[in-house]
Amino acid sequence: MPVPASEPTRRSELVAAAGRLFGEHGYHGTSIRMIAEVCGIRSASLYSHFASKEQLFIEVVDDYFHASLPALAAAAHGPGTGAERLAAMIESSVEVGLAHRDAFLALSNDWSLIRRSAPFEPLRVERDRATSLWSEVLRGGTEDGSLRPDVSPAAALWILYSAVIGMVGERHGDGTGVPAPPSTATLVQVLLEGLAPR
Amino acid sequence: MPVPASEPTRRSELVAAAGRLFGEHGYHGTSIRMIAEVCGIRSASLYSHFASKEQLFIEVVDDYFHASLPALAAAAHGPGTGAERLAAMIESSVEVGLAHRDAFLALSNDWSLIRRSAPFEPLRVERDRATSLWSEVLRGGTEDGSLRPDVSPAAALWILYSAVIGMVGERHGDGTGVPAPPSTATLVQVLLEGLAPR
């Protein structure tokens, strides 16, 4: 059910507010009352739009995947060597992650909950699709010689995930010591050169 | 109050249990009752040892810092170029992080809460000390030519934090798709070569 940007529905307003709160305070740190209050309604009214808190959380993260997976697939199946497609995937992930930052943070911060709890299985399935795309390109890059062979695709994938999560999360700064994160270009450069064949 | 490993006190037992639960379920996902139950006492009895849930959380994370900061300082002030000392710091961080994995996860997963909430200020102070050590070595490496000058210390610090958090957290695997994280040696190699001068 795509919603025109020109006319936000109450439902979409609730999803957006929930995303903001889930992203900042986490699933357990966010209450139905908080979400409803931000939108100016009573908590009971929220149940006219969503069956449960879990369903609302799933909708928030689903929105992120619906935006992220097509972009990631396009980068993965684009032209160039494995390393070049990998760079495009990193750029795409950071870009979409920043555009849907709240949902992305909710996903990464509450991942252990998503992994543990049965109702969140749909989210695990979508995450697996993303993982498959990354693995595919990493294997291709090792085979075409554009990525170093002594770092396994699994290890490389893992480093890339950490970097993207850190980049979007920007959780290291606190206003006092650490300023801005690197530009995406810098991040891609460092990672790709670290993963390039010797 | 150091506790001999041979004779764990009830207090230390509670801190350990709290660390495990905070690390897995997060601050808001862990209740005083859960912690007490794991240790076989009633929730009310826990308040004979700790003034509040917040104080207990602080104690958990403090234990990590007390182990981590001396090791980090030793690596930062050791011999070698900036890049070599940086490698030692990464290795030290991963090692201590894994040895105190629960507390480390509690710290990194609930960082936005720690940053936001006043009672957690002591933890912010210790974290600032760690940040200073990293920044110092990164600046040194840029000056002695062992680290590339076109990546700012702030950007490099940020990438390193993300990598260490990912390495200790190991949050990307789910049993189905992504296997083990890279070895620390692999991680250090990729990061250092990505940050090396061209």
Add this chain to the structure above:
DNA sequence: GTCTATAGGTAGATAGAC
């Protein structure tokens, strides 16, 4: 679709007996 009212449960924390 939003409201009031409330059910049924759990949260962190305290009082006081032992």
Add this chain to the structure above:
DNA sequence: GTCTATCTACCTATAGAC
């Protein structure tokens, strides 16, 4: 130090009027 009992507040969710 641990217990039982309990407080107040909040939680998710439902019932039913409008």
